Amino acid sequence: MSFFSILLIGFAMSTDAFAAAIGKGAAMHRPRLAEALRAGAIFGVIEGLTPVVGWALGLAAAAYVTRWDHWIAFVLLSLLGARMIRAGMRHDIGPPRHEGGHGLWSLVTTGFATSIDAMAIGVSLAFIDVNIALVATVIGICTFVMVTAGILLGRVLGTIAGRRAEVVGGLVLIAVGSLILYEHLSGRGPVALLQ
Template identity: 60%
Template sequence: MHPISILFLGLAMSTDAFAAAVGKGAAMADPRWRDALRTGLVFGVVEAITPLVGWALGSFAERYIENWDHWIAFGLLCGLGLHMIWKAVRHADTAAGPPRTGLWAIALAGLATSIDAMAVGVGLAFIDVNILLVALVIGLCTFAMVSAGVMAGRALGALIGRRAEIAGGVILIVVGAVIVYEHIFAG
């Protein structure tokens, strides 16, 4: 695989994580760069591991992952999005605002947005590619995009206040719907 192709693959795999990070940043009370980098690191590590897992599964799991990856991602993203909306509505009467996002919630969101990378890993098992390099590039692109996305979400959150968490939930649901749409109508 050409290095430019690997870079584009890394950027493409990180776009849904970026959208989810904007939503997470908007939902966080007051994210700092430390929070953004932590979130980026978790998403980046998860996004780097999933193509390795997909590559290892190879042809055995290809038909299962390829047929269901979009539905799994959709279910996880919708569940997270609905939970964010529920928290925003539930906490609408409190002055403290929504709680900070926990590590497990971040990891689950990272997993939800990286299932497509696992399917890509399965496909890469059948071509001559350095999977460790590809996984590293995907992870680094995701780290950078998610860290920037959280801080972009912070600005959005400051502009629209408590409605930011609802917007973040809607963004996660839309990302899930787009994943399903692309898989159903691709090709």
């Protein structure tokens, strides 16, 4: 597999995290660069580790992982999105809150939910001759860059939209989960990059 193909996979794997980061950034109250870098690092590490986990699982449990990965991502993102929407509807006056659903646990959960498809890629890579460490590193770096940019872009949207940005962020998470589900059920997911 060429480095260009690996880079394409890296960016494809980071698009879900980028969309989720825009939603997170919009719901946060003026996130600083340090917060964006922290979120980028959390998402990047998780997104970089999941293809390795998938690669290891691919040898023994490929059918199980690829059959349920999209449902797991859909459910996790939908639950997180619904929580953000509920919080935004309860606090519809004033700027968005910084606390609440934007702590470490929320970032880790969102990072895991958006990285489930990377695990499926890892499963696929278990059956071809590829340097999994290189692929995982590229995916992690691409995700770090995209999430950091997404949080900062969401900051701009957050100052424009105010408290309702949390509702928008929740809708984005649900949309990302639905898109993951659609891609996998229709066979149009990022696995096509390998073919």
